Amino acid sequence: MKLAIKLGFIGLLAFIGLMNFNYTEGATCSLANIKPGWTKTTINIGDTVVLSMAPGENCVGQNALIDIYAARPFSGGYYIKTVPITFQSGSNNALIIFTAADYIKGGNDSVYENVYADVKLNPDNGPHMTQSDYLRVNSASSGSTCQLTGAKWSWNFSAIPILGSPIHMIVSATGCANYTVALNIWEDVTGTDYVLDSAQGKFDSTGNKLDVKWVANNKNDTSVVSSGIANYDLYFIASANGKQFQSGTIIIPANSENGCINCNSGLAxxxxxxxxxxxxxxxxxxxxxxMCVNNIGDAHSDVPGSGPGPGGLVDACIVSNKYVCDATTCSGKPTSKISSSDCDTTAAWSCIDANGKYACSAANKPDMSDQPLCTGRGPFTQIPASHCGQFPGATATQSYQYTITNPLAGGPESPFDIINIVSRWLFNISIPLAVMFILYAGFLMLTAGPNPAKVQEAKKIIINVVLALAIILIGRGFITLIKSVIELGGQG
Structure with a gap:
């Protein structure tokens, strides 16, 4: 009897142990209700900081990922980078260093960025930790002397700047040796300006001048209207060491990648x-x-005068307010590229006015105090006087106006012009309409519940939208095909 009692007791203990083993083995790692914390509240670029956290319930030995974001209002944050970690018992510390590249990736604010950490399992199959508090990352190390002093556009070709032209962003500074510079190219529009493209560069050991080449493009322009009509009024903002400097504005016609500078009005x-x-x-x-593919000139070249168009740029310096093109006289003096026809002409102080043209000082004053068109439109530069009133890039003997053709002046010249205009605007309008109908169809599906009729209605809307877009796209192709057939017939 005693032996039976002992065996029963031993069996009960084994059963309890087995149940406890199975429960522990099958327990799920959870990060819920755990908040990671920074060991500092403020750091500078290049500093290391520790993110400390508990391992989470049943998470010892589990792999996790720490995603770092720069805080952004209304957008949820800009992703910067990911740091892996394996949870150990007790407190877990992750060493994180913030570099200049991280700062630029996070948005490159002028003075500081607020960053936060989001911790999740790897693979991500459960709730994340509570988002950390913000860590302030200053844009520069304490005691830095880097100062931006100027920003301007420059190019080596002599033709009109067009899409595809290699254009240089020149940034001048003092004390910026080996500093990274963020360059954002902005489109100046009525309302809120937006970033069309971005680039970055790094000062050399002198820290005085940076030259970054940018090929003019509109690949990031999401507006179906502005990407085909009017002009791009572009300026760039250079950012480094918490400082910013804005360039003047250049004008690049839309639809100009093949050399046409007035194909931007919606009418041929x-x-x-x-x-x-x-x-x-x-x-x-x-x-x-x-029609201008053979008349682009040197607008797609980074070498002066390399195209079939007008060229002949020479180095010149300014002596007594005149451009001198003699190498001996200019030895040791700052030089710039000008057309050979502008040698020995007056160097006029100017700005780029609201219309994108050079406005010059009547009395040739460096502060432009006698030119109201230049109020608040610095920096002021010297140009050949023959360029006053012209667009940047024009020569003394050529003047180009980037104007939008009046649709009522002359009007379409052929039925194909009318069809092309209508089809283009239909296409521009169809995209946002298609998005609206698809969103409406998605709403119907989400709210259909047990009602299959709503699901069928939503499917029908999506099918009709796809068919309509296909018809519009195929229709434009037919227009081109018919034009080609007629042109071939005319040649025969």
Whole structure:
């Protein structure tokens, strides 16, 4: 009897132990209700900081990922980087260093960024930890002397700047040796300006001048209207060491990648103007966008005068308010590229006015105090006096206006012009309408519940939207095909 009691007791203990083993083995790691914390509240670029956290319930030995974000209002934050960690018993510390590249990736604010950590399991199969508090990351180390002193556009070609042109962003500074500079190219529009593109560069050991080449493009322009009509009014902002400097504005015509500088009004121009100064009369059914492919000049080149268009740029310095092109006289003096026809001409103080043209001081005053068009539009620069009143990039003997053709002046010249205009605007309107209908269809599906009729209605809407877009796209292709057939017939 005693033996039976002992065996029963031993069996009960084994059963309890087995149940406890199974429960522990099958327990789920949870990070809920745990908040990581920074060991500092403020650091500078290049500093290391510790993110400390408990391992979570049943999480010892589990792998996790720490995602670092820069805080942004209304956008949820900009992702910066990910740091892996394996949970150990007790407190877990992750060493994190913030570099200049991290700062730029996080948005490159002028003075500081607030960053936070989001901790999740790897693989991500459960709730995340509570978001950490903000850590302030200053844009520069204490005691830094880097100061930006100027920012300007520059180019080596002599034709009109167009899409695809290599354009240089020149940033001048003092004490910025080996500093990284963020360069954001902005589109100046009515309302809120937006970033069209971005780049970055690094000062050399002198820290005085930075030259970053940017090929003009509109690949990040999400507006179906502005990407095909009017001009791009572009300026860039250089940011380093918590300081910013804004350049002047250059104007690049939309739809100019093939050399046409007045194909930006929505209507085909009767006379096509090319980047090298050539004017070509458009014939019936001719495509204005491709008529200047042989008249781009050197607008796509980074070498002065390398294209078939006007060239002949020379180095010149300014002596007694005149451009001198003699190498001996200019030895040791600052030089710039000008057209050879501008040698020995007056160097006029100027700004770029609201219309994108050079406005000059009548009395040639460096502070432009006698030119109201230049109020608040610095920095002021010296240019050949023959360029006053012209757009940047024009020469003394050529003047180009980037104007939007009046749709009522002359009007379409052929039925294909009318069809092309209508189809283009239909396409521009169809995209946002398609998005609206698809969102409405998604709403119907989400709220359908047990009602299959709503699901079918939503599917029908999506199918109709796809068919409508296909018809619009195929229709534009048919227009091009018909034009090609007619042109071939005319040649025969």
């Amino acid at each position: 121009p009767s006379v096509v103007q090319c980047a090298d100064g050539t004017s070509i009369t458009r014939g019936p059914a001719q495509d204005s966008y491709t």
